[in-house]
Amino acid sequence: MKNAILASTSTLHGQHYLEYLLPEIKNLYKGASEVIFIPFARPGGISLDEYTKKAGDAFKMANIDLKGIHEFEDPEGAIKNAKGIFTGGGNTFLLVSELYRKKLMQPLREAIFSGAAYLGTSAGTNITGLTMQTTNDMPIVYPPSFKTLGIVPFNINPHYLDPDKNSTHKGETRETRIKEFHSINSQPVAGLREGSWLEIAGDKITLKGSLSARIFEKDKLPYEIETNSALTDLN
Template sequence: MELLLLSNSRSPGQPMLAHAAEALVKFVAGRRVTFLPYALADHSEYAEAVAGALGRYEIEMTGLHTSTDPIADVRSAEVLFLGGGNTFRLLRALQSLRLVEPIRDAALAGAGYLGASAGTNMACPTLRTTNDMPIVEPGSFQTLDLIPFQINPHYLDPDPASTHMGETREERLLQFLEENDVPVLGLREGSWLLVTGDGKASLGGPHSARLFERGREPLELPAGAELSSLLASEPRFDTPSH
């Protein structure tokens, strides 16, 4: 299984995906990309922007929103790219189109999985560590479960000078751990997680990441850190009683 999970698709002062261009080109390796634009409302506009961004690196792309048989096209895809936007909207669209299992099966069978922000959230077991407002209601919070731990994209460190009275990102993730015994990797802007076919995982990009685990102080992980041990996690989620 090959995964490239970006915290963000845009970095300040750079074109879309430029901050991760080297990793992206190496990951795609000449394969054709199938892009799923469902995290934003205007699928055509989003797909056009991503096609332009990938085109700078001579990467060919097809938008799944134009397909007459999206399930078949997912199953035959070489690289699946799930873009950023609203995670709740993306998950509801995948559920409505009956794409959750086909995407998971394709990734497990060897198709590359590329995610950015909301698309990175989709690779986790659930969307419970997204930053997004629930603008729509999906049928469940269960996502693709390609990795056994959670990611928090766009991770922000607490600002000691801030006068904002709401919870910091760290406080919210610690609240998540009060209810769920699952590691959470806080990916800062400009960073990504790479999972290679030999079962290894590493932190990419110029920044460190922050790892949250129940009963432990948050751990700072340096850029380039080896994270393969997280792939052996055994998460325990809170399950609602009925």
């Protein structure tokens, strides 16, 4: 019985870290006295302790204690026994490398499939797809694999950005990058704009937040789905 919130971003413009997600956080972790934080993505290169303090301060607003996975003597056991887990954003390559290096990818997958309440933001959402291959991040470290948790049967592109029609920049648009992905991969990609999240309840997947999302399927034109739509059959 999966129970998860997969958010495009941790923070909305003009708001505090996790502010817009606080009602979801309170609801998601109902009954969990302590939530485990996975800080490995280290946004901007900050330390694991700094990042855990930042996330812990935000979780205090929801009266939830957060403990960094790196503070446990037995991280694998901690994941197995966790009632609630939060993986923060940052660099997806670093996050995935550390999860493999510490042998936590499979235990994390099993915990979420067994019902541990899971929140992901940005990189923490990216790893819930089949692979991390639709990340926007720089490959700052070489992970042993691009395969990720497969909590949803497709890939996710967080921080999805529409093409800027007025731009004179010739770097690829997000849409072009995802088209390149589909030239050699077949799974669909859900482009989640900032402020959107996927709510996972058992096998049901629902788009939440105020915005529509953009769905990319191989050999099809991309299309929009409205908020509160089900993505349960996307695969």
